Amino acid sequence: MLEEIYTVSDNTMAFLPDFDGVGGFKTTILEVDDLKECHLNPIELLDQNLRFFGSSLRGASEGTRYILGEVNMYPVIMNLKHQLVWFPTRSPKKNDCVWLALNHIKSYKRNKNQSTKIIFTNGSSLNIEVSFSSFEMRMNRAYALKFRLEYRSSFMLIPPSVQRNFLKYDIIKEANDINYQIHSKDEDSLDN
Incomplete structure (x- = not known):
């Protein structure tokens, strides 16, 4: 049965593209304890969920760029309260892009044919046609x-009045020295 509306939860592990052979493009949703289908494609489903939580795919990608700098194939914050971070296996513009929930990746390993095998927290596995190093880079992001x-x-959560009282140091180790030199930072040099 196709879901009209699907909301990501802590149990959602992945969005897999699903083609019906006659031009239809929907999403298979992998959960910890279930498998569902939605009539939206993965990008539409991702955007719908981000909008549900008060953002959009565009807003989430701009937020990620602000935090991480200019990156390709950016991860997105699906739900800030639960800190659910999702990332694509390849360019989101490609129809075969799979979106993964970071919190459900238990392990991953290199396959012989330049693909990567992902093991989810529930023991399910997914083979993707992405090199191990590319997958690892996306996951690290x-x-x-x-x-x-x-x-x-x-x-x-730390009040600004407390933050202003933090002690700040420059800690430097010269190339030929055994010990570190510790110098207290004054307020004038904090911008450096």
Whole structure:
């Protein structure tokens, strides 16, 4: 049965493109305990979910670029509250692009034929025609986005009055020295 509306949850692991052979393009949704189909293609489904949570694919990609800098095949923050980060296996413009939930990738390994095998948290596996190094780079970008989100979330909880009182240091090790030199930073040099 095709889902008209599908909302990503903590149990959603992947969006797989599904072609019906007569020009139809929909999405197979891989969950921890279920397999569903939606009449939207993966990009439409991704955008619909981002809009549901108050963003859009365009807004999420601009947010990622702001956090990570200029990157190709950017990960997106699907749900900020739950810190659900998703990333594409190849260019999102390609019809065979699979979108993966970072929190459900248990492991991955190189296949002999230059493809990559992904093992999900529920034990399911997916073989994708993407090199191991390309997949690992995309996954590392997703981890970097998640890490920076977590850092910003926890750092924002510290009141600015407390942050101003943090002690700041320049820690330098000269090439021929055994020890590190520790110098207290003054307020005038903080912008350097």
